[in-house]
Amino acid sequence: MVEKLLSDDEARAVLKRILALYPDAKGELQWDSKFHLLCAVVMSAQTTDKMVNRVMPSFSRKFPTPESLATAPIEEIEHEIKTIGLYRSKAKHLKATAEILVDQYHSKIPRDKKKLMTLPGVGEKTANVVLAEGYGIPAIAVDTHVSRISKKFHIVDQKATPHEVEKRLEAILPKKEWIKTHHAMILFGRYTMPARAKGDPYSYLDMQN
């Protein structure tokens, strides 16, 4: 069967309504430096940010700088983040990323999407979060919520990749709206229309179909 996608205007109307529900949405990850922001976002894969926030204070004290993380024993890093899941690969990626930051970037966090994406554990979604949250650079990070919401409302095809979702959203929204719409979609997906939500998606928008 053929899937009917929303027009640009229809998609904008849905997104505008989501934004109206969460006009002041912001990222909920807690961080005190761009380095710790990067670490927190790497950790947040397939994990709630509540769990990440729970380990970040101790993590940040133990590993205040890229140098301290790069030289730490892998077991020590694993121990700090064990409760967030996927901890072995995340610990390995975090240490390797810290080593690259020290060796190639003077321990600074690159302000560049392609450079960010060369870091172990950093893909397009993570890079976009760091750019948007850390540097205020317009970007739409496509996570499970953004992807799910975009598909439920047929803003994109059901088999669209995260990259395709990102390009579609960026094409229909003015850059000024990218970051706040992204945040609104996250909170809408987390609190209003979670993965187990059933029935007509528009009923969650309080909007006529």
Place this chain on the structure above:
DNA sequence: ATCCCGAGGG
């Protein structure tokens, strides 16, 4: 396509 993986909610 498969693996990584603990914690929380239903």
Place this chain on the structure above:
DNA sequence: CCCTCTGGAT
């Protein structure tokens, strides 16, 4: 018990 959580590497 089963599903999901601001994914990325192989």
